[in-house]
Amino acid sequence: MPSADISHPDISISSDTNGPRPAKKIKITVSNGLEGYLSVKGHNKTRKSAKPKGKLALLPTLPLDILFEIFSHLLPIDILHLSRTTKALRRVLLHRSSTSIWRAALSNVEDLPECPEDLSEPQYANLAFSPHCHNCLTNNIRNVDWRLRVRYCLRCSKTCLVSDENFELPKTVVKCLAGTNWDNIPGDVYDAKAVLDIVEKINSLPTKDAQRQFVREKHTKKKKIIAHAIRCEDWEEDVADDRANQLDELRAARRKAIEEKLTGLGWGEEIAKMPKTHNHQTRHNRLILLDDLSVVRQPKALTDRIWKNIEKEMVVFMKKMKAYRLELEEKESLKKRRSTVSKIYDEYKKARPHLHSEIVPSAADLCSIPEIKAFIDNQSLDIAGFEDRFVGDLDHLIRRWRSTVIVGLVTKLRDERFGNREVLFQESEAKLSLAISVFVCSEGDYIHYSRLRDWDGPWPERKKRYEAIWYPQILHHRCTTLETIPWYEREEEPDLSTKLGDGFASAFKRKPWSSEKLIFDEKASRVVWKILMACGLNPYQTTAVQLDDLDPRIVCLKCTHGHTCDGERRVQVRTWRKTVAHCMMIHWGDPTVEYEKIADDNVAKARAEEQLYAEKNPKTTPAEPMWTCILCHDTPQETNRLSKSKVDQHLSKHHSIATGLEGRDYRHALDATHEEPPAIYMVPRATKDAPRS
Known part of the structure; x- marks a missing residue:
């Protein structure tokens, strides 16, 4: 299967016996290290660097057995990084004698499926852990296609992959290669290079029997690749879940530490009253919750230095949350006061049946009358005093409100058609x-x-x-x-x-x-x-x-x-x-x-x-x-549009009024x-x- 070539173009390691004879092997002892091993191969001439040596500058001087022991405790991504630091380490780590290092590093990854037979250990580590595009080497490519054994960026996927919907692929090719799905490409997707290799190989075989045998072998290999890919996909999903859980634990610990700091500053009661989750009101007010703050949701432990940098920001945040809470409490208090006024008004209308013969203000209208609205908004006044203060004037307020409604409708009348009459x-x-x-x-x-x-x-x-x-x-x-x-x-x-x-x-x-x-x-x-x-x-x-x-x-x-x-x-x-x-x-x-x-x-x-x-x-x-019942207007029993038969039933059941009312009597009780x-x-x-x- 195609995979990224991780070897250097100028360096090749081969076991071909027909090539030039390899240099004489030396016996590895405690005293001779990597530099001695390389000097035998004719690489003892090194240019002195003007840069100062780092802390790991003496690493190549260590004996190979010690280096191998150290490397065996590293992770695969660490071995990959080491193999790309210097040519010396690259030659050693990519040599076949270093296979044990790669196997040990792969075994250090918990639950990672074993290396497949068609890939070497360095190729498998590169596929699983090196986040670069296998075509253009773009970094930070996180998605691995385990069935195609590649990593491609979005741009390269359009040129390096082919779809069975866009191209009519031969059935033999589809049978030989494992297909996959990509969000930006419709249908089953295959690696273009692998498709060309399969086509060339099949066409190069002399007989039909040989071609069929080749297809059978590739089909068997395809099944193994798919089975291994499924295991790798499950492992990758588990790793992502574990990582997400770890980050959540770090964020929770940071939030708890911040809450303890704020409690010490006297904000403990306010923290207990803060909304913990979003609702319609918080979204409408574009409120940012504590968990949504960037300084809180970072997966890092809270240190004294970090707290000193974010303390002022957190205090400003808590002041905003307190203002929001007080606004909601005032809104809820006004709602209760309006409900109390509505109950008193409902009893007032029940005691005066004559009001139903004409339009009367609803409870919403009553609460919007300037005098009453001012009383409701002034929360220093006891709402229980509403009845003593306003019930005696309600008849006057209702007549005034009704006149305002009538005048508002009359102003909409235009008399151009009839002249000034x-x-x-x-x-x-x-x-x-x-x-x-x-x-x-x-x-x-x-x-x-x-x-x-x-x-x-x-x-x-x-x-x-x-x-x-x-x-x-x-x-x-x-x-x-x-x-x-x-x-x-x-x-x-x-x-x-x-x-x-x-x-x-x-x-x-x-x-x-x-x-x-x-x-x-x-x-x-x-x-x-x-x-x-x-x-x-x-x-x-x-x-x-x-x-x-x-x-x-x-x-x-x-x-x-x-x-x-x-x-x-x-x-x-x-x-x-x-x-x-x-x-x-x-x-x-x-x-x-x-x-x-x-x-x-x-x-x-x-x-x-x-x-x-x-x-x-x-x-x-x-x-x-x-039809609708005026007697129930602005009450919890108010009905919506009804047919005449249902209106008769409603009148008889709720108001003890005989059915069959006609003419104006009917209109007094009902309204079309x-x-x-x-x-x-x-x-x-x-x-x-x-x-x-």
Whole structure:
């Protein structure tokens, strides 16, 4: 097998009897040493060096038997280094008579497999212990390929190795050579020089029988090489594990010594409170632990001189760790104080059921009110005094907070389409309740649907739905009060002011109310305007709730190519909300589209046809969860989106409210979070004499 040539190019040691006669051997005695042995061979002329002699300068003068005894106690890497120091030592150590030295050195390595038959002891020691590339002699090459018997750097591996995926190697060659795997080369890898040698040898044999015999011999040798390589790989892994354990023990001893020094300086209590392992918080704050410090993790014993050099650095580190601990303790204390306020607020709401008829601040909102936040942050004040100080003013604070929310939404309304009609709006809340006040949420699908722990189906395609939001549903829209928990806080237990009910996914928490993601949709507002005009209603006075009560059926005249309901053709009718979604998706909110309200006597027929269509096509009109219980809002029992049947069960079980509530009573207890996907139904044609609005 190919291996690195460790012999000097100008020196060759041979036992060929046909060459020149060797010099006369001398008898080795105690008095004659290496210099006398070399002088007989004609190398007694030496140049005097101007450099001063080192401590081992007299080593060559020792007798050979003493040198051999000394060398036999060394490790293989030491013998390799000696053989590369001087020519004199090289000639001696690479001579066949020095085989016993190499064998003794190899035996000094614990559990090292024996030298294979196809390698000499110096070659085996060079392969196992000399960290240089066998092609370019680059140093510090730690990985040994025991199957190929080589060490190659990354650059040389690309030129000295061949892969069976890149080259079509003959089967006879593959059978003769042991293959291996390299990370940067796909397939089984072989040494290129060995492949060429095998090919040349097989081609040089005269007969097929001789070739087959050669392949059989090489295949047998290949099995031995692989078996020996497996043993060497296991030994190498054990050595690496042992070395890693030794380094860990040295690091642990150094850390213990440093902790003892710091304890003597008064940091013992702080050391006991320090985090021992990384968590999300330490990673987020980019905190360096004690074990991660470069001066601590060095595998060296701690001396007085080393401690004197690192003492200031360690004291600065301990001060930073103390500041981090105090920050966490303050954060945990504030969390407990907010939880206490949340409990008091929950009892306050239970004693006042009338609060559930309108939007009220969540516990997160309450804790963010300036007066209450200042009280919570001031840890010198007893949190038990919160009830006596603020409960009497909570009604006022809730009304003030609600007004702030309403005003924030009204500021999003833009009235360019209708001109300056501010005089028609008497109050801010009246503006929001109008049907023409249409909002949409700019939050992504992930936020809307991943909050549903029970959501089994695929997310509705964006192009097939339009989710408009009207008042009062907009006040309870999920994106206004929920947010994703940052990754560095997901290991922590949230306080009660931000904790959600079991119906929500664990990756979300409560946040103070925010209209950041809500956008006023001017196009949809124009569509509603046109629908109201078709129904003969005043856009500045008609609210979304009133339009729901009227429940008209609308025809899109653009889809009928301008034909009105004349009783001569079938038309497609929709509810007013689905008409808005239809225009926004199909006609892109075209303001020129006109609409017509069908006759009142045909509305009942349209509803019956819709019900029949839904019964015949249940899969095309899935009932998505769209209801939530206001009575449970901001409590641990809060539910996520529910279907109407589950809402009825929830009301009966948790609130002792009879099922089957309809109309406004139903909306007082429940709140629709979003509309169902739009659906189109075919209804009977309108009668010719039916009046049109």
